[in-house]
Amino acid sequence: xxxxxxxxxxxxxxxxxxxxxxxxxxxxxxxxxxxxxxxxxxxxxxxxxxxxxxxxxxxxxxxxxxxxxxxxxxxxxxxxxxxxxxxxxxxxxxxxxxxxxxxxxxxxxxxxxxxxxxxxxxxxxxxxxxxxxxxxxxxxxxxxxxxxxxxxxxxxxxxxxxxxxxxxxxxxxxxxxxxxxxxxxxxxxxxxxxxxxxxxxxxxxxxxxxxxxxxxxxxxxxxxxxxxxxxxxxxxxxxxxxxxxxxxxxxxxxxxxxxxxxxxxxxxxxxxxxxxxxxxxxxxxxxxxxxxxxxxxxxxxxxxxxxxxxxxxxxxx
Amino acid sequence: xxxxxxxxxxxxxxxxxxxxxxxxxxxxxxxxxxxxxxxxxxxxxxxxxxxxxxxxxxxxxxxxxxxxxxxxxxxxxxxxxxxxxxxxxxxxxxxxxxxxxxxxxxxxxxxxxxxxxxxxxxxxxxxxxxxxxxxxxxxxxxxxxxxxxxxxxxxxxxxxxxxxxxxxxxxxxxxxxxxxxxxxxxxxxxxxxxxxxxxxxxxxxxxxxxxxxxxxxxxxxxxxxxxxxxxxxxxxxxxxxxxxxxxxxxxxxxxxxxxxxxxxxxxxxxxxxxxxxxxxxxxxxxxxxxxxxxxxxxxxxxxxxxxxxxxxxxxxx
Numbered sequence: 001x002x003x004x005x006x007x008x009x010x011x012x013x014x015x016x017x018x019x020x021x022x023x024x025x026x027x028x029x030x031x032x033x034x035x036x037x038x039x040x041x042x043x044x045x046x047x048x049x050x051x052x053x054x055x056x057x058x059x060x061x062x063x064x065x066x067x068x069x070x071x072x073x074x075x076x077x078x079x080x081x082x083x084x085x086x087x088x089x090x091x092x093x094x095x096x097x098x099x100x101x102x103x104x105x106x107x108x109x110x111x112x113x114x115x116x117x118x119x120x121x122x123x124x125x126x127x128x129x130x131x132x133x134x135x136x137x138x139x140x141x142x143x144x145x146x147x148x149x150x151x152x153x154x155x156x157x158x159x160x161x162x163x164x165x166x167x168x169x170x171x172x173x174x175x176x177x178x179x180x181x182x183x184x185x186x187x188x189x190x191x192x193x194x195x196x197x198x199x200x201x202x203x204x205x206x207x208x209x210x211x212x213x214x215x216x217x218x219x220x221x222x223x224x225x226x227x228x229x230x231x232x233x234x235x236x237x238x239x240x241x242x243x244x245x246x247x248x249x250x251x252x253x254x255x256x257x258x259x260x261x262x263x264x265x266x267x268x269x270x271x272x273x274x275x276x277x278x279x280x281x282x283x284x285x286x287x288x289x290x291x292x293x294x295x296x297x298x299x300x301x302x303x304x305x306x307x308x309x310x311x312x313x314x315x316x317x
Numbered sequence: 318x319x320x321x322x323x324x325x326x327x328x329x330x331x332x333x334x335x336x337x338x339x340x341x342x343x344x345x346x347x348x349x350x351x352x353x354x355x356x357x358x359x360x361x362x363x364x365x366x367x368x369x370x371x372x373x374x375x376x377x378x379x380x381x382x383x384x385x386x387x388x389x390x391x392x393x394x395x396x397x398x399x400x401x402x403x404x405x406x407x408x409x410x411x412x413x414x415x416x417x418x419x420x421x422x423x424x425x426x427x428x429x430x431x432x433x434x435x436x437x438x439x440x441x442x443x444x445x446x447x448x449x450x451x452x453x454x455x456x457x458x459x460x461x462x463x464x465x466x467x468x469x470x471x472x473x474x475x476x477x478x479x480x481x482x483x484x485x486x487x488x489x490x491x492x493x494x495x496x497x498x499x500x501x502x503x504x505x506x507x508x509x510x511x512x513x514x515x516x517x518x519x520x521x522x523x524x525x526x527x528x529x530x531x532x533x534x535x536x537x538x539x540x541x542x543x544x545x546x547x548x549x550x551x552x553x554x555x556x557x558x559x560x561x562x563x564x565x566x567x568x569x570x571x572x573x574x575x576x577x578x579x580x581x582x583x584x585x586x587x588x589x590x591x592x593x594x595x596x597x598x599x600x601x602x603x604x605x606x607x608x609x610x611x612x613x614x615x616x617x618x619x620x621x622x623x624x625x626x627x628x629x630x631x632x633x634x
Binding site: 012014015105106109110112113114116117120121122123125126128129130132133134137138139140141142143144145146147164165167168169170260262263267270271274280281282283284285288289290291292 | 329331332422423426427429430431433434437438439440442443445446447449451454455456457458459460461462463464481482484485486487577579580584587588591597598599600601602605606607608609
C-alpha cells in the first residue's frame with residue numbers, strides 16, 4: 001500500500017537524511033513539498049490523502065484539513081501536535097501521528113547542562129582563562145546542584161528523566177503533575193502542589209506539552225510565586241509562558257530564566273530578553289542531538305509505514 | 318593548647334571568611350602571613366612550630382622545612398600535598414594535614430558540566446541565540462553522553478563520583494585504578510586496563526593525585542592511545558600531563574582536551590593551547606563552589622584544632 005499523494009509542509013531537504021527520504025519516496029505515488037510561503041497549499045491539498053507537517057514551520061489549520069477531503073493520515077514532525085488541530089482532525093476521523101520520546105535524553109541532558117553552565121558561569125570562565133585573567137576567580141558566586149530543591153513541573157517522559165538526573169546529582173527532587181505518579185514517588189521524586197513547588201524550588205524545569213489546558217500555564221500569579229534566586233528552565237513551548245509577567249520578574253533580577261525555543265520568538269522579544277543577564281537564551285538545540293535526529297526520522301517514517309500496514313503507531317487524537 | 322608561631326604562606330585575606338580567620342587567630346600566639354615574593358620566609362620560619370601553606374601559591378620546599386627546627390605541624394590548604402615534600406617531612410616526624418574530599422561534588426558536577434558544555438556547544442549557541450541567528454542550528458554536531466563509553470582514570474573520591482554521575486547519564490562506565498575496586502564494580506563501573514580504557518573511551522576523566530608515581534602519567538605513549546574523537550577532561554594537576562605530546566595530538570584535531578588548572582600554567586602554554594579550538598581551558602573553578610569553600614575552611618581549621626587536642630585528622634604522610 002502507498003499513498004496517492006503526500007503533501008509535505010515546511011520540510012527542508014536537511015530535515016531528513018537521504019536514507020529516510022528514500023524510504024519516504026517509496027510510500028507515496030506523488031510527493032509535493034511546500035513551504036510556509038507557498039501560495040498553493042490549499043490547492044495541492046485537494047487530492048492529498050497524506051499530510052506531513054513540520055508544524056513549527058507550517059502549522060496545520062482547519063482550512064488545510066477541510067481542503068483535503070480524502071485525507072487519511074496526518075504526520076507531524078515533532079512530539080508536539082498542538083499546532084495540528086488534533087481535535088478537529090479527530091472529528092473527521094483523521095489520525096495524527098507524532099514522534100514521542102525521540103528527544104527525551106537529548107532534552108534532559110541539555111537541561112542539566114544548561115543549569116551547570118549557568119551556576120558555574122562557564123561562558124565567562126572560558127573567556128577569562130583564554131585571557132589568563134584569574135583575578136576575579138575567587139569572587140565567582142558558583143554553587144552546586146547537590147542538596148538544592150529541584151522542582152519539575154510536568155512529569156512526562158522528559159520531566160521524569162530530568163528528575164532522575166537531578167536525583168543522581170543529590171538534589172531534593174519534587175514534582176507537580178496533573179496526576180500523581182506513584183512510580184516516581186517510590187524513586188524519591190516527591191509530590192508538591194504547584195504553589196509550593198514554585199515557592200520552594202531552587203531549580204525549576206517546566207516540561208509540559210502545549211495545549212488549551214497549559215496555555216500560559218506560567219501566568220503572572222505563578223511567575224510571581226517563583227522562589228527568589230531560583231533558576232527556571234523552559235525547554236517546552238513558549239506558549240506556556242506569560243512573557244510580560246516574566247519580564248517584570250526578570251527586571252527585578254531575582255530569578256533566572258533559561259530557554260531554548262528562541263526561533264519561535266519574535267525578534268523583538270529576543271532582543272528584550274537578551275538585555276537581561278538573568279535570561280539565558282539558546283537556539284532550539286535541546287532536542288537536536290545526532291541521536292535524537294536519527295530516532296526522530298526513524299519514528300516519523302515508521303509511523304507512516306505502520307499506518308499503511310493497518311497497524312498505526314503513535315496516534316495522538 | 319596553641320601554637321607559638323604560625324607562618325602562613327600564600328594566603329590572601331579572601332581565602333578564609335572572617336569567621337574562620339577568627340578561629341585561626343585563637344590557635345596561635347603569633348601569626349605571620351607571607352606571600353611568594355616575601356624575602357623573609359626562611360627567616361620567619363626559624364621560630365615557627367606551625368606552617369600553613371596554600372601550596373599552589375607557595376610550595377613548601379625542603380629548605381623551608383629545614384629552616385624551622387621546631388616545626389610540629391604542616392597544614393596544606395588543598396587536597397593535594399605533592400608540593401609540600403610529604404616524604405621529607407615524614408623523615409622529620411612532621412605530619413602534613415590536608416583537606417580531602419571538600420570539593421568532591423564541586424569537581425564532579427564541573428566535569429559533567431564542562432562535558433555537556435562542549436558536546437552541546439553551549440557558548441556558541443548562546444551567542445547565536447542572542448543574535449537571533451538560527452541558520453547554523455541544524456548543522457550543530459551535538460550529541461549525548463548516553464550509551465557512550467565513559468572512562469575514569471583513578472577511582473578516588475572524585476573519580477568515583479564522576480563515574481556515578483556518568484552511570485546516571487546512561488553511559489557505559491569503565492575505570493582504571495592501581496587497585497581494583499570491588500564496590501564500584503558491583504555498581505556497574507567496570508575495570509579496563511589503562512591501554513584499553515584510553516583506546517575505547519569516548520569521554521575520559523583523569524582524577525589522580527600528583528606524586529612521583531603519577532608525574533607525567535599521561536606521557537606521549539598514553540596520549541597517542543586516546544581514542545580518536547575522545548574528550549579528555551583533566552581537573553587534576555597539570556603535572557600529570559606531557560604537554561608537548563598533548564600539543565602534537567591536539568594539532569591533529571582528533572581529540573578534545575578540557576582542563577581547569579590554567580592558573581598554574583605558564584602564560585605561553587595558555588596562549589599555545591588557546592589556539593586549539595579542541596582545547597577548552599577554564600580558570601581553577603572546578604573545586605571552587607560556595608559549598609566547597611565552606612567545607613574546605615571548616616576542615617582546614619578543624620585539622621589544626623584536632624592536632625592541638627592530640628587527635629590529628631587527615632594526616633597524609
